[in-house]
Amino acid sequence: MLDVANRPMPKPEMFAAHRAKTLAELRKRKLEGVVLIYGFPEPTRAHCDFEPVFRQESCFYWLTGVNEADCAYFLDIETGKEILFYPDIPQAYIIWFGELATIDDIKKKYGFEDVRLMPKIQETLAEYKLKKIHTLPETCILKGYDALLDKNEFIDVVGELRQIKDDDEMVLIQYACDVNSFAVRDTFKKVHPKMWEHQVEANLIKHYVDYYCRCFAFSTIVCSGENCSILHYHHNNKFIEDGELILIDTGCEYNCYAADNTRTIPANGKFSPDQRAVYQAVLDCHNYVVAHAKPGVFWPDLAYDSAKVMAAGLLKLGLFQNGTVDEIVDAGALAVFYPHGLGHGMGIDCHEIAGWPRGTCRGKKPHHSFVRFGRTLEKGVVITNEPGCYFIRPSYNAAFADPEKSKYINKEVCERLRKTVGGVRIEDDLLITEDGCKVLSNIPKEIDEIEAFMAKKE
Template sequence: MAQMSSNSLAVFNSNDIYPIGADSTIPFQQDRNIFYLSGVDQEESILLLFPDCPNPKHREILFLTETNDHIAVWEGEKLTKEKAFETSGVKTVYWLQDFEKIFKEVMSQCDTVYINTNEHYRANVTTQTREDRFNKWLKEKFPAHSVKKSNPILQRLRSVKDQIEIDIMQQACDITEKAFRRVLNFVKPGVWEFEIEAEMMHEFLRNRSKGFAYTPIIAAGNNANVLHYIENNQQCKDGDLILFDTAAEYANYSSDLSRTIPVNGRFSDRQKAVYNAVNHVKKEATKMLVPGTIWADYHVEVGKIMTSELLGLGLLDKADVQNENPDWPAYKKYFMHGTSHHIGLDTHDYGILTEPMTANMVFTVEPGIYIPDEGFGIRLEDDVVIQEQGEPLNLMANIPIEADEIEELMNS
């Protein structure tokens, strides 16, 4: 609210419940912004912020579906006005049926409306959301008002984490650790990728996670060279590696882990050499995540370290590097994705990438080397919190990563 222009209000809507067919729906996922600002995790909720409202009662308002005995029996009780205040700290709570009347009143008292739009650099939205419908209605109903975007304010706010957010993300990482250690004891030649997924899901649910923070990747052998392989339906064979990109959510916050392990519990010499190269790049990249670093410059520097490792592995030669296209450097043949992204409520979280990194931003670090000709790919990934001084805090420091430790745990 402190960053809004004078005499303006901002509106945030819950996500839709999306139908599958017949009477089936996709499990509800709350819009991250209304959750971030209010803690309300319920469908058909609206948050209104109007810091300069002449009526102090209307400077923060929540609109909720009115609960009743029928809803309580069939769906479970919704938030009462008292519970909504406990959850959000918002004192003024109205039922949704009164929204249009009250909204008309406050709109007559303001000049500018902030609308909630998704401007994440990876967003590719092809469906109309509840927020989209609301924004369309608002512009048609109140054409004389000035419209602004709340997104730039939220990108900056959400990218810098509060301590309570970091603590919740640490819990998500700790649950992920339990699942990974469980899998190290489970994997052997002949198991199927989906069986490994089931082991992980079991561990997530028994630790009060709702499940995977994103669609899990469990990629054995050459499947690892498909960056977004999500079928998880192949058998794991002796001599193969398995690339995991699997992690738990906790209380709507994400963790994001990648590990690569040998199906039979032992890396071959070649596999271990490539593994150690990826691990070295990861360690060196992590050191660069400090306040003031620019995301694009950081990726250029990581590319130089990766190039050196690929030369050492014989995957590139000096001619490849000398003749490379600056827009698609030689190392991109084997490492074609980015090294780091913001993480938080979303796995690919909000954050303005052209602005310098600051303390309490949380980033992944995830280099990889993918070699289809040799039948394997390796990615290693942890989640780290940028500190005011020194190296970042690794939220996944307790999750095994060294090749020797992986082998020891799988053979113990």
């Protein structure tokens, strides 16, 4: 069991270090002017005053640690002067919000020497002979300064810096991964045929909230049977039948830092021969990545090489025919069944920004072109490893009409696997270390391990 009372807390020093690195990089690039970025406003549902759980804009939180609505951050690049702007909340609001924080409270909580109220932004800008205002593309609400706004450079700077996680960030990410692992392991013991997909989802969410992960990295995917072929299935409303696979793609979020795991398990606790064969092909690909991910490896190359491992397993099964593994992969036949990238950067967003450096071009060969992370791995990168195989009827029907692909695909086996398997995905989060990688998750994924674990029903 996790100790929620002693869960790790984010430190103001971590965010101060992020701001220091950002300032150094801004100066290194010889950027001039000031930075002014806004956090998210308080969300409300249209035509009513319902307030969802607030979740801060990611870059703003990464820099400030402020997970409160309607704030802004100012930085003078030349002098390093920083200001946190905080909402001017009327005293009458104490009946809804409780006792309001003072300026001194905010300074102490977030580690800023200068905190001002939001209405002071225009007055503050008037103190500077502005050459340029660097801001974020989506959240800037500043009026009257359009000619000075630069919405490209700052997000590029922060996107690059967010790629490498520091030790304090890893403590938060590991906690999220621990909570996610616990929730998924517990769910293994509770699933069975004749329950609903949303009931599986409910068990996961219960554990997230139990361990103070009230925001989710994304909407939980729980699909069964042929629904497992829908990559981002969110209905979660099907009745789970005996003999079907259940694909669970889920991620909690702790202080804005994400976890992201997928497991595919048999509803009745036992893989059928077809399910076992497809699962093993995906698992072999997944395990190849774990064995080869390390600093200096270009991620798209690893995606391409590992795809061949999956193709070999599916060739052995009989899904592919009339060619070698290289021919099957290079013709795009595997991509019919594995139509997404190997993984994505992860951190303060589930899909970390700047997966491809600005100005780079994606490769053209299959399993190069659609990866979301086009970088060479470095120590401190956190990335997901999530190969999958899906039997998507419109996709393979289109492939049957393409002679360059169809000659490698056994149509009869393909149709059978759509019914008996649907789809398989296996996903873990990896931290790139000095000479390899560390799997941050602790969830069974070997076939015999899953079956033994599921046999321990509660």
